[in-house]
Amino acid sequence: MPPSPGWNLLGLSLVLATFCGALETAAQGNAVTDALNILFIVVDDLRPTLGCYGDKLVRSPNIDQLASHSLLFQNAFAQQAVCAPSRVSFLTGRRPDTTRLYDFNSYWRVHAGNFSTIPQFFKENGYVTMSVGKVFHPGISSNHSDDSPYSWSIPPYHPSSEKYENAKTCRGKDGELHANLLCPVDVADVPEGTLPDKQSTEQAIQLLEKMKTSARPFFLAVGYHKPHIPFRYPKEFQKLYPLENISLAPDPQVPTGLPPVAYNPWMDIRQREDVQALNISIPYGPIPVDFQRKIRQSYFASVSYVDTQVGRLLSALDSLQLASRTMVAFTSDHGWSLGEHGEWAKYSNFDVTTRVPLMFYVPGRTALLPQAGVKMFPYIDPFDSISELMEPGGQAEELVELVSLFPTLAGLAGLPVPPRCPIPSFHVELCREGQNLLKHFQFHDSKENSDLHGNPRESIAYSQYPRPADSPQWDSDKPSLKDIKIMGYSIRTIDYRYTVWVGFNPEEFLANFSDIHAGELYFVDSDPLQDHNVYNDSQGGEFLPAWLLP
Numbered sequence: 001m002p003p004s005p006g007w008n009l010l011g012l013s014l015v016l017a018t019f020c021g022a023l024e025t026a027a028q029g030n031a032v033t034d035a036l037n038i039l040f041i042v043v044d045d046l047r048p049t050l051g052c053y054g055d056k057l058v059r060s061p062n063i064d065q066l067a068s069h070s071l072l073f074q075n076a077f078a079q080q081a082v083c084a085p086s087r088v089s090f091l092t093g094r095r096p097d098t099t100r101l102y103d104f105n106s107y108w109r110v111h112a113g114n115f116s117t118i119p120q121f122f123k124e125n126g127y128v129t130m131s132v133g134k135v136f137h138p139g140i141s142s143n144h145s146d147d148s149p150y151s152w153s154i155p156p157y158h159p160s161s162e163k164y165e166n167a168k169t170c171r172g173k174d175g176e177l178h179a180n181l182l183c184p185v186d187v188a189d190v191p192e193g194t195l196p197d198k199q200s201t202e203q204a205i206q207l208l209e210k211m212k213t214s215a216r217p218f219f220l221a222v223g224y225h226k227p228h229i230p231f232r233y234p235k236e237f238q239k240l241y242p243l244e245n246i247s248l249a250p251d252p253q254v255p256t257g258l259p260p261v262a263y264n265p266w267m268d269i270r271q272r273e274d275v276q277a278l279n280i281s282i283p284y285g286p287i288p289v290d291f292q293r294k295i296r297q298s299y300f301a302s303v304s305y306v307d308t309q310v311g312r313l314l315s316a317l318d319s320l321q322l323a324s325r326t327m328v329a330f331t332s333d334h335g336w337s338l339g340e341h342g343e344w345a346k347y348s349n350f351d352v353t354t355r356v357p358l359m360f361y362v363p364g365r366t367a368l369l370p371q372a373g374v375k376m377f378p379y380i381d382p383f384d385s386i387s388e389l390m391e392p393g394g395q396a397e398e399l400v401e402l403v404s405l406f407p408t409l410a411g412l413a414g415l416p417v418p419p420r421c422p423i424p425s426f427h428v429e430l431c432r433e434g435q436n437l438l439k440h441f442q443f444h445d446s447k448e449n450s451d452l453h454g455n456p457r458e459s460i461a462y463s464q465y466p467r468p469a470d471s472p473q474w475d476s477d478k479p480s481l482k483d484i485k486i487m488g489y490s491i492r493t494i495d496y497r498y499t500v501w502v503g504f505n506p507e508e509f510l511a512n513f514s515d516i517h518a519g520e521l522y523f524v525d526s527d528p529l530q531d532h533n534v535y536n537d538s539q540g541g542e543f544l545p546a547w548l549l550p
């Protein structure tokens with residue numbers, strides 16, 4: 001039986017006194033042998049449609065169980081809603097304007113600065129660092145090597161069945177194989193008889209077995225591929241989501257007040273054979289309603305499939321007696337619009353594509369140390385009827401950014417947190433642009449929370465998105481650097497999201513805030529889904545921080 005939330009909170013206060021002391025000691029000495037291991041799980045394109053984030057439909061019992069022992073951040077945001085820029089940003093702890101990666105086509109070490117990464121930092125601090133699956137985005141943006149050798153102690157692992165992801169492996173109604181968007185498969189029937197995320201879990205478990213007796217702590221990053229498109233997942237997961245139970249997005253229309261520059265035409269799903277056959281008009285669609293339901297069904301089914309992989313991995317961590325000395329960080333690179341605003345992709349500045357799940361399990365800190373013989377993370381079958389809703393162990397409402405992962409993991413591990421970056425910081429290899437979030441774990445470090453004068457600072461999450469033109473066109477989703485003409489800078493506070501789309505010079509990397517192409521303003525309370533742009537009504541901007549005014 002999972003512990004009740006009360007048990008966890010009590011546990012948290014009980015352990016705090018001793019634990020703070022222990023961490024201070026670890027931070028002072030370099031007692032690397034006592035250091036916590038780190039399991040870093042990053043899921044591709046996962047928005048917080050999870051039970052632990054209040055979703056009533058999606059079955060994610062294993063991630064919910066992790067949350068029940070974790071501190072969960074309700075308002076965590078990615079810095080750019082596309083894979084490579086987001087991953088390079090959080091793995092280096094720098095914003096896209098510092099990594100200068102807004103597309104897929106450059107390697108920051110030669111293009112921007114020789115910035116350290118999270119795994120590199122742990123490697124240099126005595127950890128064995130290992131990568132399984134999609135952690136760095138493959139290709140140029142990680143020098144075709146997942147940033148080896150700098151980031152990893154051993155060569156990164158990629159599942160062999162990854163190469164079939166975009167191949168014709170989806171059995172259609174005609175009995176033939178297609179490259180579809182919706183791709184529920186019989187696993188026994190696909191090439192190699194397996195799927196990438198299953199292979200990654202198996203590899204990660206093998207590495208955990210090897211590390212069990214290691215004298216050195218480990219940093220194991222596991223990157224899951226689903227629910228990224230195509231939705232290629234074991235078909236039995238569809239049964240969890242009967243089509244008649246699938247609702248549409250609450251706001252499936254393109255909002256009338258949306259500036260065209262803010263919209264992205266979701267070109268990538270249109271290239272899949274099953275979507276092509278629908279002959280959907282470009283750029284605004286819409287997708288037929290029954291197909292919308294099917295996309296949502298397959299996304300949710302893919303999430304439950306990933307949940308089972310996370311469950312198997314955590315259950316192995318437990319069986320190997322590693323759960324008491326391994327912290328687990330769980331997140332995603334960005335969200336995905338499942339029909340909200342008439343969009344079916346990431347590639348925007350809305351909450352639905354920038355908001356991500358983020359949670360940290362820290363043994364003895366966010367939960368009591370597991371007792372001998374009691375499993376902390378027993379595998380839960382999502383097909384079993386739901387016994388009990390598991391609440392997060394602890395929750396933080398404050399807005400946080402993925403760029404804060406780096407200093408937070410360093411701090412939680414008791415290592416010296418990299419100093420704040422100067423501006424500019426292209427010449428500085430190790431510094432942080434994000435915040436150290438340790439105060440949320442009740443550290444006594446309250447300076448993080450205030451400005452230079454000790455005033456409380458309003459927490460803000462920044463995101464940005466580039467565009468090649470003011471109106472949606474073929475490359476609006478993913479413009480190449482040289483084609484970027486406009487940058488949408490967006491801030492999210494607890495009360496509102498405010499975005500300005502301004503002229504951008506990709507040769508100089510300069511944004512021109514006097515050249516405003518469009519603006520968006522949405523209030524969280526009255527318009528949580530961001531459908532009613534009130535930017536024009538509020539040109540006075542009396543509620544905005546002075547530094548944001550043109």
Ligand SMILES: *[C@@H]1O[C@H](CO)[C@@H](O)[C@H](O)[C@H]1NC(C)=O
Nearest residue numbers: 109113114115116120150429
């Ligand atoms: C970049 O950083 C890596 C890792 O610290 C180091 O090995 C390499 O020499 C650096 N390269 C340059 C050009 O400074």
Ligand SMILES: *[C@@H]1O[C@H](CO)[C@@H](O)[C@H](O)[C@H]1NC(C)=O
Nearest residue numbers: 107109110143144145148149
């Ligand atoms: C990128 O990879 C190439 C080919 O392996 C290598 O020669 C080059 O040194 C790498 N770049 C950096 C900055 O390490």
Ligand SMILES: *[C@@H]1O[C@H](CO)[C@@H](O)[C@H](O)[C@H]1NC(C)=O
Nearest residue numbers: 057239240241242244245246
């Ligand atoms: C589908 O909805 C019906 C009616 O609300 C409910 O009884 C049933 O349990 C749902 N099925 C699933 C698999 O969630």
Ligand SMILES: *[C@@H]1O[C@H](CO)[C@@H](O)[C@H](O)[C@H]1NC(C)=O
Nearest residue numbers: 256257258259533534535536
């Ligand atoms: C806001 O004002 C601009 C410039 O006058 C105009 O083009 C745009 O349509 C207006 N947007 C809304 C939502 O009224």
Ligand SMILES: *[C@@H]1O[C@H](CO)[C@@H](O)[C@H](O)[C@H]1NC(C)=O
Nearest residue numbers: 276277278279280281282285
């Ligand atoms: C596709 O849609 C366009 C208009 O949206 C129409 O002119 C065309 O005939 C359609 N093609 C097919 C094959 O249905």
Ligand SMILES: *[C@@H]1O[C@H](CO)[C@@H](O)[C@H](O)[C@H]1NC(C)=O
Nearest residue numbers: 503505510512513514515516
């Ligand atoms: C910035 O934009 C303004 C308004 O369009 C323009 O007058 C100015 O020349 C631009 N500045 C630069 C450096 O391009």
